[in-house]
Amino acid sequence: MEFDQKITIQDRLNQHPNSYRYLLLDPLKSVSIINPLHLQQLQDAPEVRAIYTVLRGDLPHSPQHCPRLVLLAYPGEHCEFSWLASSEDYARSEMLQEKRYLCGWLCSTTAPEQLASELAERFNNLIENTVTPFFEPLRFELLQAMEPDGLATCLWPVNHWWYMTSTGDICVQTGKVAEEKWVPASDTALTQQEIPGIFSLLQAWQLVRPVLPMDAAINAANTWLNIEETGHFEKENRNFLSLCHLTLAVDIEQHPAVRALLEQVIANPSLRLSRLVSALPDAVWDELEKSDKTSAA
Structure with a gap:
């Protein structure tokens, strides 16, 4: 309150x-x-x-x-x-x-x-x-x-x-x-265990968006935990993917090229998802933007 x-x-x-x-x-x-x-x-x-x-x-x-x-x-x-x-x-x-x-x-x-x-x-x-x-x-x-x-x-x-x-x-x-x-619910207890990762995500989000929304903490927590459900990501990759969900207008995971990258980093956690995504060709981003406009319409 x-x-x-x-x-x-x-x-x-x-x-x-x-x-x-x-x-x-x-x-x-x-x-x-x-x-x-x-x-x-x-x-x-x-x-x-x-x-x-x-x-x-x-x-x-x-x-x-x-x-x-x-x-x-x-x-x-x-x-x-x-x-x-x-x-x-x-x-x-x-x-x-x-x-x-x-x-x-x-x-x-x-x-x-x-x-x-x-x-x-x-x-x-x-x-x-x-x-x-x-x-x-x-x-x-x-x-x-x-x-x-x-x-x-x-x-x-x-x-x-x-x-x-x-x-x-x-x-x-x-x-x-x-x-x-x-007795806190299981998701409440899990969120308390994941505080370090949630905090790191909030810090990264604030670098992208200096003025965060008032519900930033719970949004960051929900996003951080939801990403874990999609695959066993190393902390840095999990942080990057969570930040994409919070800051991008498109859901990059919906594109086959990005899904292929996600499978790679799950199989090899030493890979950095941020580097792989930044190397995607412009054509992939064009397709993502078009799909976002289509879903919005």
Whole structure:
């Protein structure tokens, strides 16, 4: 769910004065020591109430690399810091980086120590036998796109979770009490496993189209997974074919010459589909364009 981008995140947090207000950060992404969001800067800031570690099951011996829940305001307090408004700009600057430091702004009626424990339990048990760092914004964005109701129950006791999308918009997911434990669908779990490839595809798409559509993340995820169903492609070939689907007006796989190339790269993954396709004669592209115009008519 989106909200009015003209209203600042600080205003949003202050619309919930009866809740604790938080910032969620991921130290696996390094930031400059002079950045006001750096953990050392926050620890020294008198207005920051406390910082809590959210333990990850896959980092048992590296608590310094686990997410941090920064308490910004107690219930009844006004949340107002000079650096809080600029945190939106910082989050936007990270939107298509592989690792992102600022993961979200949260409000909850649950006190920080208990909330940190609750979040750790969700990260470590969302998908069986797998630690799922769904607090990472791209993962979160895809979960919200695929199963928003399930995500809502997973987040509880977080009342509101705001995050920066991969296209630079701030969206919010509300939490709700779960009647039973949410078990993500198989395609949802598979998408979480394929995050590195989906991210690489988003980056490549943004190079071709600097301003991506608002639903770019879920479109990239669906395309990436659909390509896998058509053949066992090496990552670079899979990325190229996915990008063709997202950016070209024609379905190049429909042409016999392209299908022949696809069979070659499936048989020999060391071949680069991008090079083979770029060497196709102009006549093939003319035929593809004509077929596209015919299907459109």
